[in-house]
Amino acid sequence: MRGDAVLPMLLHSHAPLDLVVIMLGTNEIYETRPNHLIRDGLERLVEIIRHHPWRMPEPVVPQVLLISPPPVTLCETSDVTPAMVEQSEALADVIEALADRLGCGFFDAGQVARASAADGYHLEAADSRALGQALRVPVAAMLAL
Numbered sequence: 001m002r003g004d005a006v007l008p009m010l011l012h013s014h015a016p017l018d019l020v021v022i023m024l025g026t027n028e029i030y031e032t033r034p035n036h037l038i039r040d041g042l043e044r045l046v047e048i049i050r051h052h053p054w055r056m057p058e059p060v061v062p063q064v065l066l067i068s069p070p071p072v073t074l075c076e077t078s079d080v081t082p083a084m085v086e087q088s089e090a091l092a093d094v095i096e097a098l099a100d101r102l103g104c105g106f107f108d109a110g111q112v113a114r115a116s117a118a119d120g121y122h123l124e125a126a127d128s129r130a131l132g133q134a135l136r137v138p139v140a141a142m143l144a145l
Contacts, residue, residue: 004044011052016060019142020049021135023067023109024095025090026121031091035087035094042066042095046102063142065105067135068092070123078120105142108137 003022011017022045024038031046033041046064054061071088072080092108098107112134113127123131 003041004048007048009053011049012055015054015063016056018060019063019065019139021065021067021139022046022115024069024091026069026072026115027121032084035091038091039094039098042098043102046104063105064102065107065138065142066099067107067109068095070110070115070127073117073120075117075120077118086139105138107138121139 009018022042024042024116046066049064050061052061068091071089072084072090073079074082074085089110096106096108098104109131111121113131116122116124116127118124
């Protein structure tokens with residue numbers, strides 16, 4: 001499902017929001033989308049958030065935190081290729097540059113989590129936990145907690 005199709009409904013149903021966190025899945029790499037198209041898709045999501053018709057007496061546009069997924073990894077049981085690993089390793093820099101340009105927060109999940117050796121894409125429970133714990137810092141900073 002396309003994120004830009006469902007995002008307006010999610011924003012409306014969860015308003016008011018102080019922060020929207022967007023983390024891509026590694027399926028973006030799996031589907032062989034080039035990084036510039038992934039970047040453009042993320043930019044579209046940020047535009048939707050910032051231009052959403054917030055229906056509140058005093059609407060406040062939420063901040064946005066962009067999270068780059070951990071790179072995919074080669075393993076015997078998956079179809080991950082060296083080219084996919086290379087592309088996924090470059091994605092954090094692409095997303096960070098976008099976040100800087102758009103004034104969004106940024107976090108590189110690859111700094112605290114790794115794709116599972118079981119399939120090369122998904123996170124194991126320990127990596128999910130580490131990511132959640134690591135996100136406390138940027139989320140608290142963005143919300144001034």
